[in-house]
Structure formats: structure tokens, C-alpha cells
Amino acid sequence: MSDKKRLDLEYSQIESDKMRINVGPQHPSTHGVLRLEVEVDGEIVTEVIPHLGYLHRSFEKHCEKMTYPQVMPYIDRLDYISAMNNEWPYVMALEKLMDIKVPEKVDYIRVILAELNRIANHQIAVATFGLDAGAFTPFLFFFRDREYILWILEKMSGARLLYNYFRVGGLAADVYPGFKEDCLNIVKQVRKTNAEVMDLLIYNSIFIKRSANVGILRPDVAINFACSGPVLRGSGVKYDLRKDEPYSIYDRFDFDIPVGKGEVGVVGDCWDRNMVRVQEMEQSCRIIEQAIAQMPMEGDVSALVPKRIKPPKGEVYMRAENPKGDLGFYIVSNGTDKPERLKARGASFVNLSVIPEISKGYMFADLILILGSIDIVLGEVDR
Amino acid sequence: MGLLNKLDDPYEGGGIVLGKVEDLLNWGRSKSDWYLHFGLACCAIEFMAMNASHFDFMRFGTIPRTSPRQADFIMVTGTVTFKMADRIKVLYEQMAEPKYVISVGSCSNCGGPYWEHGYHVLKGVDRIIPVDVYIPGCPPRPEAFEEGMMLLQSKISKQAIFNKRKKLEAEL
Numbered sequence: 433m434s435d436k437k438r439l440d441l442e443y444s445q446i447e448s449d450k451m452r453i454n455v456g457p458q459h460p461s462t463h464g465v466l467r468l469e470v471e472v473d474g475e476i477v478t479e480v481i482p483h484l485g486y487l488h489r490s491f492e493k494h495c496e497k498m499t500y501p502q503v504m505p506y507i508d509r510l511d512y513i514s515a516m517n518n519e520w521p522y523v524m525a526l527e528k529l530m531d532i533k534v535p536e537k538v539d540y541i542r543v544i545l546a547e548l549n550r551i552a553n554h555q556i557a558v559a560t561f562g563l564d565a566g567a568f569t570p571f572l573f574f575f576r577d578r579e580y581i582l583w584i585l586e587k588m589s590g591a592r593l594l595y596n597y598f599r600v601g602g603l604a605a606d607v608y609p610g611f612k613e614d615c616l617n618i619v620k621q622v623r624k625t626n627a628e629v630m631d632l633l634i635y636n637s638i639f640i641k642r643s644a645n646v647g648i649l650r651p652d653v654a655i656n657f658a659c660s661g662p663v664l665r666g667s668g669v670k671y672d673l674r675k676d677e678p679y680s681i682y683d684r685f686d687f688d689i690p691v692g693k694g695e696v697g698v699v700g701d702c703w704d705r706n707m708v709r710v711q712e713m714e715q716s717c718r719i720i721e722q723a724i725a726q727m728p729m730e731g732d733v734s735a736l737v738p739k740r741i742k743p744p745k746g747e748v749y750m751r752a753e754n755p756k757g758d759l760g761f762y763i764v765s766n767g768t769d770k771p772e773r774l775k776a777r778g779a780s781f782v783n784l785s786v787i788p789e790i791s792k793g794y795m796f797a798d799l800i801l802i803l804g805s806i807d808i809v810l811g812e813v814d815r
Numbered sequence: 816m817g818l819l820n821k822l823d824d825p826y827e828g829g830g831i832v833l834g835k836v837e838d839l840l841n842w843g844r845s846k847s848d849w850y851l852h853f854g855l856a857c858c859a860i861e862f863m864a865m866n867a868s869h870f871d872f873m874r875f876g877t878i879p880r881t882s883p884r885q886a887d888f889i890m891v892t893g894t895v896t897f898k899m900a901d902r903i904k905v906l907y908e909q910m911a912e913p914k915y916v917i918s919v920g921s922c923s924n925c926g927g928p929y930w931e932h933g934y935h936v937l938k939g940v941d942r943i944i945p946v947d948v949y950i951p952g953c954p955p956r957p958e959a960f961e962e963g964m965m966l967l968q969s970k971i972s973k974q975a976i977f978n979k980r981k982k983l984e985a986e987l
């Protein structure tokens with residue numbers, strides 16, 4: 433806290449002209465096409481205004497025009513880093529509306545794939561956070577491992593990034609032979625790399641100096657801004673939909689919810705948010721191991737669903753724990769095969785709204801770091 | 816490595832190559848292209864993977880630049896929206912000649928999945944800037960990036976540097 437105080441002190445003594453500068457939309461560290469209008473006083477940030485809309489891809493318009501299965505690819509493209517997780521609340525919402533019970537095997541495969549994708553997402557998040565702080569090597573480590581995960585997902589679904597694999601009432605295809613062994617190998621590899629990265633990045637003293645005590649998000653602020661996911665948990669709030677509102681079969685697994693503890697700084701700083709992501713990878717590994725052990729190999733991967741998906745009239749809201757936070761889908765059905773309205777509640781959009789709140793008073797270079805620790809994806813922000 | 820093999824030829828005194836200055840310049844130009852990475856959407860994530868351990872984009876001699884003034888070509892990876900389009904045009908115009916454009920992914924090729932109802936999506940980046948290489952896919956595989964880069968290199972290595980206008984007129 434001492435550094436921060438020193439900055440505050442200096443800031444109050446030196447009065448200089450404020451300057452407005454523009455970060456983005458084409459900037460290597462904005463994680464996409466975000467534009468931040470920043471007011472700086474020397475090197476100190478006094479105001480941040482995010483400008484959105486550079487990746488507005490007319491998501492809701494497409495949902496109006498497409499049939500329910502055709503909407504799925506657009507759902508993938510919301511949070512394109514964790515497409516499997518995106519598809520899940522959507523199919524769950526439809527299953528809830530149509531009252532379909534999916535076979536047990538499907539649930540297990542969904543859990544495994546979603547957790548694999550969560551690991552892949554957190555790997556990107558931690559890797560790019562390292563990049564923002566100036567550490568390049570963890571980026572290479574994580575992307576090496578992420579590729580192995582993508583191989584599994586590709587073998588399952590045929591695509592590397594945007595899968596379009598979940599179906600209402602089931603999945604597009606069954607698991608391939610050797611799926612379980614592949615997953616267990618990945619788990620081993622992820623743990624090995626995480627142990628390496630702990631020394632290389634997380635407990636590296638330069639990295640701690642850079643990211644601890646920076647961008648402190650107090651728990652009450654986080655709750656007031658409706659933050660979710662690692663951003664909320666980094667502030668020490670134990671809230672995870674997988675535990676608090678267990679959907680699918682998450683109540684069968686034994687796992688912990690890592691929260692920020694302020695190990696090297698204050699609770700809720702950038703380091704904590706990052707640490708939560710690393711620990712969540714370990715928890716995902718645990719879930720995958722348990723799911724692999726319990727998963728039945730026989731049976732169909734699809735419930736009996738009519739070819740033409742026509743949910744009855746009504747409304748439904750379903751949410752799930754995405755790697756970035758709560759992702760919810762609100763579907764209004766009018767009884768036809770196209771949704772009347774489909775609204776997505778993206779976690780990135782909500783989490784981004786705390787940026788102006790938590791980046792005031794820090795150095796300009798820290799703003800980039802704070803943005804990286806929030807881990808936004810612009811496809812979900814602008815939709 | 817073609818040039819070095821030629822230099823190994825057993826001429827006395829060694830190292831004599833007969834060729835056009837144009838070829839030499841083009842050889843140099845095509846093997847060290849710096850690019851302005853313009854990551855816009857999902858394709859940019861695949862491009863990140865392309866830059867990382869397994870695929871190593873830099874072995875083509877490419878170095879990512881963040882300023883258009885230092886870049887030889889621009890990689891438009893992702894969905895170009897109307898709001899973004901004028902930015903791309905400005906950035907392209909800031910680049911120094913000779914400059915090239917690689918359009919990555921269906922979105923920047925033609926609008927991709929958003930071509931029909933995407934009221935805010937530009938239906939192809941070639942409507943605002945000239946494109947040299949199109950890489951198809953949604954998103955393209957890293958192997959497709961490699962092929963696209965090789966295509967650009969072969970295009971650069973065949974280009975005229977001197978008497979451009981004369982040659983163009985003769986062609987027409």
C-alpha cells in the first residue's frame with residue numbers, strides 16, 4: 433500500500449495540466465478492439481471512459497432470424513475463447529423450456545469438455561496477463577499446453593476454436609476411443625506447467641512488484657457492480673454458480689472455490705485475480721479426474737428430441753459459470769422454431785464496467801495491467 | 816537457402832552470382848516482412864496460437880509491429896464492423912509503400928457468418944482497402960496462415976521494382 437500512498441501524496445502536491453489520450457481500438461494490450469479514453473495527470477490516471485461497439489456483430493438480430501440450432505454458432509462467437517462453456521447455458525435453457533432430460537453420459541461429457549475449455553481460457557488469460565506485465569515465456573508455455581487441449585476438443589467436435597458441438601438434448605457426436613486417457617494426460621501436463629509457472633511468473637518478485645497492490649477491487653464494490661467469475665472471487669467473495677446453484681451434475685464433484693486472500697498484497701488486487709485463475713485450473717483438473725472416473729461409457733449421447741426444435745410458448749432464463757463469470761441466456765419463445773428474443777448477459781461486459789472505478793490513481797502502465805487482470809473478451813462485451 | 820547454395824558453386828574466388836538486382840531486392844523483401852497485427856475477433860485468437868510455440872510464425876521472418884509506419888503488411892484478422900472500418904482505412908493509409916494486406920477469416924473476406932443479417936458488419940475488408948491474400952476459414956487453421964504467408968512471399972518475390980509503369984503499360 434505504501435507505493436500507492438506515495439503516489440496519492442505526490443498527486444495531491446503536483447498540479448499539472450490534465451491530458452486526454454486515446455488507448456485503442458487498435459492497441460496491442462486492449463485484448464481486442466476496446467477503446468479507452470483516458471485522462472492522465474502526468475503519468476497518473478485520473479479518469480477512464482471505455483467506448484464500446486467496435487465489435488458489435490448484431491447478435492440479437494441474428495437470433496431473431498435464425499432457428500434455434502442455427503443460433504448455436506453465434507453463441508460460440510460471443511466469448512470465442514471458451515466456446516464450449518458458452519453453448520452450455522443456451523442448451524440448458526432450451527432443455528429447461530422443452531422439459532428434456534439429457535442422458536447421464538451427456539452430462540459427464542459436457543462437464544469434462546467445459547472444464548477443459550475453462551483451463552484453456554485461463555491459460556490464455558494468465559498468459560496474456562503475463563505479456564502485459566512483460567513476461568513472454570509463460571505465454572509460450574501456456575500456449576504449448578493449450579494446443580494439446582485444443583487437440584482433444586478438435587477430435588471431439590472437428591473444430592479448434594468454435595465448436596458448435598452441444599445440441600439440444602445431447603451432443604453432436606460420441607467420445608472417441610482413447611478420450612479418457614487423453615484427458616488424464618492433459619491433466620498431468622497442466623499440473624506440471626502450472627508448477628513451473630508458479631516459479632516463473634506468479635511468485636516471481638518482479639511480477640509481484642508489478643501486480644500486487646494494483647487495481648484493488650474491494651468486495652463491496654465488486655458485488656455492487658455485479659461482477660462475477662474470477663474478478664469477484666479475486667476480491668475474496670466465495671461465489672461460484674457451480675457450487676451455489678449447482679446446475680447439471682456439478683453437485684457430484686468435490687472441488688473448492690479458490691478466492692483471493694491478499695497473499696502478497698491487498699485482497700482484490702491484480703495478483704489475486706490472476707492467482708484465482710491459476711488455482712481454478714487445478715480445481716478443473718480435479719473435476720475432470722472425478723468425472724472421468726465416474727463417467728459411464730455405454731449409452732446414447734442424445735435424448736429423444738424432435739428434429740425440429742420448437743419450444744412451447746414461454747420465457748426462460750438459465751445461467752452457468754463461464755470462465756469469465758456468469759453467462760446467462762434469456763429466451764422468449766413464441767412457439768415457433770425461431771426465438772422471439774434472445775438476450776445474453778455477458779460477464780465480460782459487466783466486469784469491464786469496474787475499470788473506471790478501480791484504475792483511478794494508478795500509473796498509466798498499471799491501467800494496462802488492470803485491464804489484463806479483468807480478462808475481457810470483446811465479442812462478449814459488444815455482442 | 817537457395818542463394819547460399821548458389822554461392823557455394825565452385826567458381827574461383829567464390830561467391831559470384833549472376834542475377835537481377837530486382838531479384839535480390841525482392842528476395843530480401845519477401846523474407847523479412849514486418850506486419851501490423853490487427854486482431855479484431857476470434858481469428859485473432861487463432862493467430863495468437865500461430866505466434867506461439869507450436870507454429871512459430873516468426874520463422875517466416877515476420878515481426879509484429881504495433882505502428883503502421885514500421886509495417887510492410889497488415890493482417891486483418893476478424894470481423895470488420897462499420898465503426899472499425901474507417902480506422903482500418905486510416906491505418907492502411909499511414910503505412911509506407913510498398914504495402915500488402917492479408918485478410919484472415921471469412922469475416923474479413925466477405926462478412927462470414929454475419930454476411931446476411933449483420934447490419935453493422937462490413938461485408939469484406941476489400942471494400943475499403945485492396946487485399947493481396949485471402950485466407951479462408953472460420954477461423955482458419957494455423958496451417959492456413961502458413962500457406963497464406965507463403966503466398967504473400969511468392970507474390971512479393973515476383974514483383975517489379977524498376978520501370979513499374981512501363982511494365983504495367985506493356986501488360987495492358
Ligand code: SF4
Nearest residue numbers: 857893920921922953
Ligand atoms: S471468420 Fe469466423 S472466426 Fe474469424 S472473426 Fe469471423 S466469425 Fe470469428
